[in-house]
Amino acid sequence: MTDTSQKSDEEKERSEALLKVKDISLSFIQYASGLRQTELKVISNLSMEAYSGEILAVVGSSGSGKSLLAHAILGILPSNAKLSGTMEYNGHDLSQKKKEELRGKEIVLIPQSTTYLDPLMRISSQVIGNVEEKNKDSRKKLQREIFQKYDLKPEVEKMFPHELSGGMIRRVLVSTAVMNSSKIVIADEPTPGLDEKNLNETLSYFKDMASKGYAVILITHDIEAALKISDKIAIFYAGTILEIANTDDFSGEGEKLRHQYTKALWNALPQNKFRAIKGHQPMQDEVLDGCFFYERCTTRGEVCSKCVPELKLFNGGMVRCNNVS
Amino acid sequence: MNYRKLSIFMGKKALKLVFLLIVVCIASFWIVEQSPIDPVRAYIGEMSIQPEQKAKLEEYWGVNTPAHEKFLNWAENLLKGDLGTSLIYRMPVTDVVKERFAASLVLMASSWLLSGVLGFVLGIIAGMKNGTLIDKAIKVYCYILLAAPTFWLALIFLLIFAVNLGWFPVGLSVPIGVASEDVTFFDRIHHLILPTVTLSLLGVASIAMFTREKLIEVMESDYVLFAKARGEKGSTLVKRHGIRNVALPAITLQFLGFSELFGGAVLVEQVFSYPGIGQAAVAAGLRSDVPLLLAIVIVSAVFVYSGNLIADMIYEFVDPRIKQQEMRT
Numbered sequence: 001m002t003d004t005s006q007k008s009d010e011e012k013e014r015s016e017a018l019l020k021v022k023d024i025s026l027s028f029i030q031y032a033s034g035l036r037q038t039e040l041k042v043i044s045n046l047s048m049e050a051y052s053g054e055i056l057a058v059v060g061s062s063g064s065g066k067s068l069l070a071h072a073i074l075g076i077l078p079s080n081a082k083l084s085g086t087m088e089y090n091g092h093d094l095s096q097k098k099k100e101e102l103r104g105k106e107i108v109l110i111p112q113s114t115t116y117l118d119p120l121m122r123i124s125s126q127v128i129g130n131v132e133e134k135n136k137d138s139r140k141k142l143q144r145e146i147f148q149k150y151d152l153k154p155e156v157e158k159m160f161p162h163e164l165s166g167g168m169i170r171r172v173l174v175s176t177a178v179m180n181s182s183k184i185v186i187a188d189e190p191t192p193g194l195d196e197k198n199l200n201e202t203l204s205y206f207k208d209m210a211s212k213g214y215a216v217i218l219i220t221h222d223i224e225a226a227l228k229i230s231d232k233i234a235i236f237y238a239g240t241i242l243e244i245a246n247t248d249d250f251s252g253e254g255e256k257l258r259h260q261y262t263k264a265l266w267n268a269l270p271q272n273k274f275r276a277i278k279g280h281q282p283m284q285d286e287v288l289d290g291c292f293f294y295e296r297c298t299t300r301g302e303v304c305s306k307c308v309p310e311l312k313l314f315n316g317g318m319v320r321c322n323n324v325s
Numbered sequence: 326m327n328y329r330k331l332s333i334f335m336g337k338k339a340l341k342l343v344f345l346l347i348v349v350c351i352a353s354f355w356i357v358e359q360s361p362i363d364p365v366r367a368y369i370g371e372m373s374i375q376p377e378q379k380a381k382l383e384e385y386w387g388v389n390t391p392a393h394e395k396f397l398n399w400a401e402n403l404l405k406g407d408l409g410t411s412l413i414y415r416m417p418v419t420d421v422v423k424e425r426f427a428a429s430l431v432l433m434a435s436s437w438l439l440s441g442v443l444g445f446v447l448g449i450i451a452g453m454k455n456g457t458l459i460d461k462a463i464k465v466y467c468y469i470l471l472a473a474p475t476f477w478l479a480l481i482f483l484l485i486f487a488v489n490l491g492w493f494p495v496g497l498s499v500p501i502g503v504a505s506e507d508v509t510f511f512d513r514i515h516h517l518i519l520p521t522v523t524l525s526l527l528g529v530a531s532i533a534m535f536t537r538e539k540l541i542e543v544m545e546s547d548y549v550l551f552a553k554a555r556g557e558k559g560s561t562l563v564k565r566h567g568i569r570n571v572a573l574p575a576i577t578l579q580f581l582g583f584s585e586l587f588g589g590a591v592l593v594e595q596v597f598s599y600p601g602i603g604q605a606a607v608a609a610g611l612r613s614d615v616p617l618l619l620a621i622v623i624v625s626a627v628f629v630y631s632g633n634l635i636a637d638m639i640y641e642f643v644d645p646r647i648k649q650q651e652m653r654t
């Protein structure tokens with residue numbers, strides 16, 4: 001155990017992040033009554049990095065904009081979305097054009113639900129995807145192997161999505177990600193509705209992908225599941241990241257954690273103090289000048305309501321808070 | 326497939342049809358009886374005739390028989406399989422209906438296919454090019470067609486293409502004064518084109534608009550988003566996911582359009598003097614040919630009903646998404 005973690009530490013020193021998301025913001029232009037435009041800010045000044053061979057979990061509550069973050073990386077945002085900031089892939093600028101080139105090949109998405117499968121297309125055609133006639137046979141073979149690995153019976157190939165159980169759908173969606181020799185896998189909520197056994201199995205697939213060198217971004221609201229397999233945990237709150245912690249930091253009473261919110265999340269878990277934090281996330285249409293956590297913070301200071309704290313390095317992780325030193 | 330479910334479904338539908346036919350027959354009979362038209366006058370026109378001849382004719386048309394008696398007689402014969410004799414054509418009703426319906430069926434089937442294919446293609450193009458000039462052009466074209474009455478369109482077409490340009494015959498389904506065995510296949514097609522095109526126009530508009538809406542909806546779906554995420558783009562998306570998901574609802578709609586198709590055929594046949602069932606229906610109605618009218622009513626009701634039935638069956642048994650929704654609830 002120490003061996004491998006030491007090795008990956010060394011590797012990190014050497015290698016650059018495969019994907020860098022730098023200070024992105026995402027908003028929707030909405031037309032309120034008449035011609036009045038309003039801007040709905042869903043992601044604000046978000047930065048994060050994904051490394052090959054590592055699992056980065058993005059943990060945030062429902063409706064906080066996690067799926068949109070995934071869609072932003074793939075360049076499949078709806079037309080009324082406005083994205084700012086930059087991304088880098090493999091040291092090069094990741095423009096919309098580049099995203100269109102890479103998606104489905106080097107960067108793949110495991111979508112959130114069964115609605116992302118064509119209801120009228122047989123499973124095998126969907127997993128194989130759109131390929132040239134001459135590659136059909138080899139892709140078919142590959143699909144068979146993958147199905148075998150994920151314990152999907154040959155009958156499944158000919159079925160339609162509605163004929164599959166929740167667990168099978170998950171495995172089919174995961175299959176789509178390994179059909180290409182991709183480098184980044186973004187898994188959007190791959191675990192809800194799964195029982196203990198299926199959950200652990202699905203998580204093991206991601207562990208497996210990471211060990212094969214993929215950079216895995218695991219988007220979830222389930223911090224416990226994330227802690228089981230991830231290397232780093234990014235805490236997503238109100239459209240931004242409050243902390244990026246190492247998985248080891250989640251121990252004891254959370255002394256090693258950097259942000260008050262992360263500590264609160266950790267202590268809210270049943271096996272810890274099971275103590276929920278008061279209040280709720282700010283709404284998307286609220287205009288915030290200061291720290292997004294201000295309303296719920298117990299150590300807030302005067303400056304906190306005036307300007308948004310920067311995301312800064314601290315103790316081997318990142319944190320967005322004025323009050324750490 | 327689930328045969329038990331299918332047989333229950335068909336049983337229910339058959340019962341419904343019988344009930345529908347009874348109601349429709351009684352209603353049509355009653356309406357004809359209320360008609361102010363004197364059938365004998367309508368038959369002889371302006372000619373003057375002897376009183377005894379008039380009495381004979383009145384007997385022939387059943388003018389003095391009480392209505393309910395006439396209806397019961399007719400119903401009794403119907404159950405024996407006898408639809409009676411057409412008063413205006415002086416032939417068994419079965420023969421008239423067979424011949425007329427066959428002619429109409431050719432007309433309706435060809436315009437149904439034409440409007441379906443053309444409408445679907447236009448709808449897909451408009452949906453793909455959503456918001457562009459092509460899309461707007463197709464939309465405007467559809468709105469105009471939807472707003473224009475069928476008989477008016479038919480008259481315009483007749484004037485332009487048959488009268489002014491002389492490309493097509495003015496009417497009928499075969500050339501005048503040619504023995505029926507000498508009528509070629511080409512003659513029939515030539516006579517069919519103008520009525521077919523006219524009749525299909527209305528259907529084109531509704532199916533195109535529907536296909537367009539549906540395609541736009543499909544292109545905004547999660548599964549198309551995921552297909553994009555996997556590298557599919559442009560027309561591949563439409564081919565792989567768009568057409569697949571739009572076709573079934575469009576075909577269903579096309580079957581539901583049987584009633585408009587029949588209604589349109591009545592008008593178009595009238596304008597083009599096309600000897601189909603629609604034209605016979607108008608004649609039978611105007612001249613109180615009760616046996617013929619009732620037979621046509623039955624045939625047309627069964628026709629429209631079968632369109633609805635097919636649409637229902639596609640919905641219930643063919644479209645897998647329905648099963649999906651059933652499972653969810």
Ligand SMILES: Nc1ncnc2c1ncn2[C@@H]1O[C@H](COP(=O)(O)OP(=O)(O)OP(=O)(O)O)[C@@H](O)[C@H]1O
Nearest residue numbers: 028040042061062063064065066067068069078221
């Ligand atoms: N096209 C759009 N126009 C306006 N607002 C949108 C649009 N798409 C998404 N949103 C808003 O963005 C918010 C974030 O959506 P997103 O799906 O990313 O959340 P999420 O964190 O993935 O939630 P969940 O846990 O439910 O998957 C939603 O609350 C929604 O209101």
Ligand code: SF4
Nearest residue numbers: 291297300304321322
């Ligand atoms: S910046 Fe201020 S308000 Fe925000 S978490 Fe830190 S101390 Fe609390």
Ligand SMILES: [Mg+2]
Nearest residue numbers: 066067112189
């Ligand atoms: Mg989501």
